[in-house]
Amino acid sequence: MTTKTRKERNTALPLNTILDGDCIERMNALPEASIDLIFADPPYNLQLRGDLHRPDNSKVDAVDDAWDRFASFESYDQFTKAWLKAARRLLKPNGAIWVIGSYHNIFRVGAALQNEGYWILNDVVWRKSNPMPNFRGKRFTNAHETMIWASRDEGAKYTFNYEALKALNEGVQMRSDWVLPICTGHERLKDENGDKAHPTQKPESLLHRVLIGSTNPGDVVLDPFFGTGTTGAVAKMLGRDFIGIEREEAYRKVALKRLEKIRKYDKDALQVSTSKRAEPRVPFGQLIERGMLRPGEELFSMNKRHKAKIRADGTLIGDDVKGSIHKVGAELEGAPSCNGWTYWCFRRDGKTVPIDVLRQQIRAEMRDRPN
Amino acid sequence: MTTKTRKERNTALPLNTILDGDCIERMNALPEASIDLIFADPPYNLQLRGDLHRPDNSKVDAVDDAWDRFASFESYDQFTKAWLKAARRLLKPNGAIWVIGSYHNIFRVGAALQNEGYWILNDVVWRKSNPMPNFRGKRFTNAHETMIWASRDEGAKYTFNYEALKALNEGVQMRSDWVLPICTGHERLKDENGDKAHPTQKPESLLHRVLIGSTNPGDVVLDPFFGTGTTGAVAKMLGRDFIGIEREEAYRKVALKRLEKIRKYDKDALQVSTSKRAEPRVPFGQLIERGMLRPGEELFSMNKRHKAKIRADGTLIGDDVKGSIHKVGAELEGAPSCNGWTYWCFRRDGKTVPIDVLRQQIRAEMRDRPN
DNA sequence: TCTGTCCGTGAATCGACTA
DNA sequence: TTAGTCGATTCACGGACAG
Numbered sequence: 001m002t003t004k005t006r007k008e009r010n011t012a013l014p015l016n017t018i019l020d021g022d023c024i025e026r027m028n029a030l031p032e033a034s035i036d037l038i039f040a041d042p043p044y045n046l047q048l049r050g051d052l053h054r055p056d057n058s059k060v061d062a063v064d065d066a067w068d069r070f071a072s073f074e075s076y077d078q079f080t081k082a083w084l085k086a087a088r089r090l091l092k093p094n095g096a097i098w099v100i101g102s103y104h105n106i107f108r109v110g111a112a113l114q115n116e117g118y119w120i121l122n123d124v125v126w127r128k129s130n131p132m133p134n135f136r137g138k139r140f141t142n143a144h145e146t147m148i149w150a151s152r153d154e155g156a157k158y159t160f161n162y163e164a165l166k167a168l169n170e171g172v173q174m175r176s177d178w179v180l181p182i183c184t185g186h187e188r189l190k191d192e193n194g195d196k197a198h199p200t201q202k203p204e205s206l207l208h209r210v211l212i213g214s215t216n217p218g219d220v221v222l223d224p225f226f227g228t229g230t231t232g233a234v235a236k237m238l239g240r241d242f243i244g245i246e247r248e249e250a251y252r253k254v255a256l257k258r259l260e261k262i263r264k265y266d267k268d269a270l271q272v273s274t275s276k277r278a279e280p281r282v283p284f285g286q287l288i289e290r291g292m293l294r295p296g297e298e299l300f301s302m303n304k305r306h307k308a309k310i311r312a313d314g315t316l317i318g319d320d321v322k323g324s325i326h327k328v329g330a331e332l333e334g335a336p337s338c339n340g341w342t343y344w345c346f347r348r349d350g351k352t353v354p355i356d357v358l359r360q361q362i363r364a365e366m367r368d369r370p371n
Numbered sequence: 372m373t374t375k376t377r378k379e380r381n382t383a384l385p386l387n388t389i390l391d392g393d394c395i396e397r398m399n400a401l402p403e404a405s406i407d408l409i410f411a412d413p414p415y416n417l418q419l420r421g422d423l424h425r426p427d428n429s430k431v432d433a434v435d436d437a438w439d440r441f442a443s444f445e446s447y448d449q450f451t452k453a454w455l456k457a458a459r460r461l462l463k464p465n466g467a468i469w470v471i472g473s474y475h476n477i478f479r480v481g482a483a484l485q486n487e488g489y490w491i492l493n494d495v496v497w498r499k500s501n502p503m504p505n506f507r508g509k510r511f512t513n514a515h516e517t518m519i520w521a522s523r524d525e526g527a528k529y530t531f532n533y534e535a536l537k538a539l540n541e542g543v544q545m546r547s548d549w550v551l552p553i554c555t556g557h558e559r560l561k562d563e564n565g566d567k568a569h570p571t572q573k574p575e576s577l578l579h580r581v582l583i584g585s586t587n588p589g590d591v592v593l594d595p596f597f598g599t600g601t602t603g604a605v606a607k608m609l610g611r612d613f614i615g616i617e618r619e620e621a622y623r624k625v626a627l628k629r630l631e632k633i634r635k636y637d638k639d640a641l642q643v644s645t646s647k648r649a650e651p652r653v654p655f656g657q658l659i660e661r662g663m664l665r666p667g668e669e670l671f672s673m674n675k676r677h678k679a680k681i682r683a684d685g686t687l688i689g690d691d692v693k694g695s696i697h698k699v700g701a702e703l704e705g706a707p708s709c710n711g712w713t714y715w716c717f718r719r720d721g722k723t724v725p726i727d728v729l730r731q732q733i734r735a736e737m738r739d740r741p742n
Numbered sequence: 743t744c745t746g747t748c749c750g751t752g753a754a755t756c757g758a759c760t761a
Numbered sequence: 762t763t764a765g766t767c768g769a770t771t772c773a774c775g776g777a778c779a780g
Contacts, residue, residue: 047755054751055770057706063753073485102753103494103519107485110478114444122511123474125496127548128752133771134544136756137533137646140493141772143546145753146517148474162508173505175514177498177548182752185775200753285539289551289576291558295608295640312583312609312636313535313643322644324542365500365552491755525755533770544771648758648769697767710768 013220016236016259018244018252023224026245027086035090035243036159036219038097039210039231041202042083043068044105045076054135063199067248076105080112083224088116090222091152096121096159098210100147100202110148118150121158125177126206130184149214158214165213174213180205189228189254197254198228207234215240229255236262280366282359284325284340285314292358299325299344300352306332308344316344325355384591387607387630389615389623394595397616398457406461406614407530407590409468410581410602412573413454415447415476447476451483454595459487461593462523467492467530469581471518471573481519489521492529496548497577501555520585529585535643536584545584551576560599560625568625569599578605586611588641600626607633610641651737653730655696655711656685663729670696670715671723677703679715687715696726 012031019026046068052060070076087097097118099109113120124147131143151158165174183203191197207230215221217239223231226244228251235242236259246252287293288310295312308318308328316328323331325340333343341356383402390397458468468489470480484491495518502514522529536545554574562568578601586592588610594602597615599622606613607630617623658664659681666683679689679699687699694702696711704714712727 044753045755046753048753049755052754052756053707053770057704057708058750060754060756061751068753102755103481103491104753104755106494107478107481107519110474111482114478120474122513123477123517124511125498125515125548127496127498128773130752130773131546132752132754133773134754134756135770136754137544137770138531138756139754140495140520140536141544141546142493142754142756144496144548146494148478149511160509165511173508173512175502175512177496177515181774184752184773188752196752281541283539283541285541286551286576289539289579291575295636297640309639311640311642312579313532313538314541315538315644317639317642324538528758646769652759652767654767695766708768710770712768 014243015241018226018246018255020252021247023245024083024086027090027224030090032089033092035222036092036095037215038087038091038222040097040099041225044102045070046104052135065199077108080109084112084116087224088118088152093152094157096149096151096214098147098149100145102145106146113148113150118152119154120148120150122149122176124149127177127179129179129181159216161213168212178209189258198251201228202230204230204234207231211235211238211240226255227251229258232259233262237264239264280363282362283314286362287358288314293346297346299346302343302345385614386612389597389617389626391623392618394616395454395457398461398595401461403460404463406593407463407466408586409458409462409593411468411470411594412596412598415472448479448483451480455483455487458595459489459523464523465528467520467522467585469518469520471516473516477517484519484521489523490525491519491521493520493547495520498548498550500550500552530587532584532643534646538644549580560629569622572599573601575601575605578602582606582609582611583643597626598622600629603630604633608636610635650734653733654685657733658729659685664717668717670717673714673716
């Protein structure tokens, strides 16, 4: 450890600038043990095949940029190992790193982090409130991305602002899954043509939580895959210093323009979506999955005129009708619609109980243990 | 592929039993390409601080922390690679695997899956509604575990019951983040002393969703780390066959007792919603042959912008375009493809009716009077 | 100014069958 | 093996525009 003060050390650093060129070379040229936090959003190596269309036949604007293409897993691994090694040299002994990725690359990144000597503190799941659906119905909606938070070394005294995060989370301890919307609307940067300036711009709310939680004011944050500069923008707002590295000139240009407009502590720009939620939706299927009702069990209508049997996928089957609790109720009553939750009952110990009671139980659980 | 029937193949398998001993040896003794789905919850604390032995079985002297760390990861990787390789040999060509883990091991498992030739379909986050809090306030509450779903090969026709999962989720397609409670209460198995029988018993709700989504009734499900048998229990309920492998006698005993009590749901209850893809194909020409539509009659596009005339052979002719209902629809819209069934309408009694209605009529007849 | 409707779009490893 | 054809498939928002 050097005996220089923070200020002296930092004067050797190109603070609050964007460096061009290759991130590994650039990192190797910076002084060791000088960075408090690294946030990295490396290429995901998506390996996309053909085009994809939405059901309305519009074409999905996929990530087909050259920077995301690697010849093989081996070459991706090599690249990952190299930049993680360079990054680790830059970290102060109590420094930490965040890396974000999807299932295409995150397992390789996580293994490389461990191999290089980083110590994983948490994996954090960014659950997207508005992800792109799976258009062909062939897989689960890809509704999350994974972030890995790791300290430089095992046993390091990393920064973790527990109380600040708890406050951000309405007084409850922050969990490893964060629900945040993707970057859209005015926040999404456009190029001269009005197209999105970067295919994978991250929302500021995500970086806000990362930086509040794992840095202090005055800390130096490095982003080796700077893109359009979300990390820099949020760092500047929050009074942290940043260093960006970005190879593509077009991205640097957009980022520079963006950063000029940012003011420190501009609270308005830091809106963290805390939209008051309505009563959470509870799918009927959860009552079956949770064993509150059994497949094969019979439900009875409130008026006792109809009955239907529960199937393993949470649909009902009655006389000649099958479908959701709402649809079957409506068809049996000859009504245009029906609230299945209040229409159907089940039997327990000789008593008839509305299924809505079970939904209330689940909601009560969710209230007791929010999030 | 063999020409044996499912029944013949399955008689070679120790169905619905728990095998003892080492899972890799046991897997190697089973016939190849015989398993539809594998669900695996591998241990991650395997000798994590243990000794590393050279190939000649001499012990490596752990000189420093870095080497010790490397040694433990190395041995875990070896173990992971070995069981994944054995598992892959057992899978049918269209078989698939689920592996569950936490940040301690899931990155190494995911990378090994990719290295062994599995093709990742999704990573799915089990988001625990009631996790254990982080008592020391040093990290985020560890509130999720990660599951990886992968097919044996790229391009395989894996099983995915899209409509059943959608039904389970109240009509909205299932996402990659599942909110389910951890295993507690009566479901949590106890040993003779009243202590929990297994440290990481998985909830049945989790397996219910996995098995409904990625198997069909009669499929064979293997769990090489059977534990107290949640996979077997849910498989039995859902009319799937299982094979369990478990090394610890205490767990096998608890699992056996548990499985005895399980009853399979009745047949109706196991029927789930299916997609239109599974419905029989109806050529458009049949509507003309059956006199439901007449040659010379005009069809109108959904958006009323186009029309075309029906020809006797079941093709359409519009302005400068002729061909199938799909081809003409696509060309008129300038779209890469078009589902003619939902695109075209005909007129009856002044009303506009989608031609798909006629197809539904034919399909209903086919169901009532097969062949 | 407000409300309702329509349209656009987001890190995506997104067919099956027959000739 | 390949080419052609059939035909299945989407959720949450934000912005623009019309009334």
